[in-house]
Amino acid sequence: MPTWLFAIFALMAFIVPAHAEDIAEKATLCASCHGENGVPIDQTIPVIWGQNAGYLYVELRDFKRGARTDPIMSQMATGLSREDMMALAEYFSKKPWPNLGQKPADxxxxxxxxxxxxxxxxxxxxxxxxxxxxxxxxxxxxxxxxxxxxxxxxxxxxxxxxxxxxxxxxxxxxxxxxxxxxxxxxx
Ligand code: HEC
Ligand code: HEC
CATH class of the missing domain: 1.10.760.10 (Cytochrome c-like domain)
Structure with a gap:
């Protein structure tokens, strides 16, 4: 293997986990409201664990664009790039839907x-x-x-x-x- 190719692989190995860590760090922030174990801290906050990835992405995009507004989430989304939003959507969609223990309707x-x-x-x-x-x-x-x-x-x-x-x-x-x-x- 030419040394330059080796250098690129070495660099990729370095960059990829760094990005994954970055997403995990961002996800920690989300957990402060959406819940560490997927159960949101409040009944007015939606479950995002196990939600469909495409939908999660579209909502983050819409909060950022202003097509959907919420005092908290509009603020949250401004700092996210398209790549962040896609990675976060993937990340949360792969988690299991939590058990909220809600009772069936009468x-x-x-x-x-x-x-x-x-x-x-x-x-x-x-x-x-x-x-x-x-x-x-x-x-x-x-x-x-x-x-x-x-x-x-x-x-x-x-x-x-x-x-x-x-x-x-x-x-x-x-x-x-x-x-x-x-x-x-x-x-
Ligand atoms: C300070 C609390 C808070 C934090 C932190 C937070 N959220 Fe939210 N999130 C909310 C609330 C409240 C809503 C509901 C907004 C509404 O009613 O429209 C929401 C809605 C959402 C929705 C829409 C879900 C749906 O079913 O339509 C997504 C997706 C989302 N948040 C993702 C995230 C991600 C990803 C992060 C971290 C980058 C995050 N949130 C951080 C409070 C928070
Ligand atoms: C033609 C397709 C379609 C039909 C029919 C439809 N929905 Fe939806 N629904 C959607 C889509 C797409 C969204 C996401 C919209 C967005 O991007 O914000 C949605 C969003 C929702 C949401 C918000 C979810 C969240 O996490 O914020 C609820 C609740 C919902 N629908 C309930 C219903 C109910 C109840 C019915 C029947 C009375 C219904 N929908 C019929 C396509 C549909």
Whole structure:
């Protein structure tokens, strides 16, 4: 092997773990809210462990672009490069979804939610068990208070990074949203 090639390999070996360490360091910051073991410190904060990588990336990108805004996350995303966001999305998607210990919705609530889910064909995109894939988020067993708040924000357009979801949610009342959040959280 020519020495210069050897030097490049040696340099790569040095750079790659350094970058991985960098991501692990950034992820430590995320853990202060999204949870060290994947359970967020607060019910209003979403689970990101085990979430689909494509979706995680798109949300970070949208926070950075300003297409989705949140006082904390908009700030967080400004310091991240595209590579950071892709690496963080990969990193968190590979973690197991945590057990939040949320209780299943009662029968009447579940039935109301299922009627809505069938009429709106949620599973066309969110798939079986609401696990999503790629750019479509997993919403089953997501934190209840976060789900309710984000469904409302999507409906009002305050969270306006997906027009389709906004148009869809306009058809539903506060009680419908409450039923959906309780049902999804308990899946
Ligand atoms: C100080 C607390 C805090 C920190 C630190 C933090 N987040 Fe967040 N994160 C939040 C909150 C609160 C939300 C919900 C925002 C909303 O309601 O729109 C959120 C939302 C998100 C979402 C959207 C999830 C979804 O289901 O739509 C992603 C992705 C995310 N955070 C990733 C990260 C990453 C990656 C880091 C580290 C670089 C990080 N967060 C650091 C509090 C935090
Ligand atoms: C045409 C496809 C499609 C349909 C139908 C659909 N969704 Fe979505 N949904 C999405 C996509 C894509 C996103 C992510 C939007 C974004 O990038 O912010 C999303 C986001 C969400 C979120 C926010 C998740 C989070 O972590 O912040 C919830 C909750 C949700 N959908 C619930 C539902 C429910 C309940 C239904 C049925 C009433 C439904 N969706 C129907 C595609 C769809």
């Amino acid at each position: 029968a009447a609530t579940a039935e109301r939610a299922q009627v809505i889910a069938n009429s709106a064909q949620c599973s066309q995109c969110h798939l079986a068990g609401f696990l999503g894939a790629s750019l479509v988020p997993r919403v089953s067993d997501q934190n209840h208070d976060y789900l309710l708040a984000t469904l409302r924000a999507i409906r009002s357009g305050e969270r306006g990074n997906n027009n389709w979801m906004t148009e869809l949610m306009k058809a539903y009342s506060d009680q419908d949203m409450a039923a959906l959040a309780a049902y999804l959280a308990g899946l």
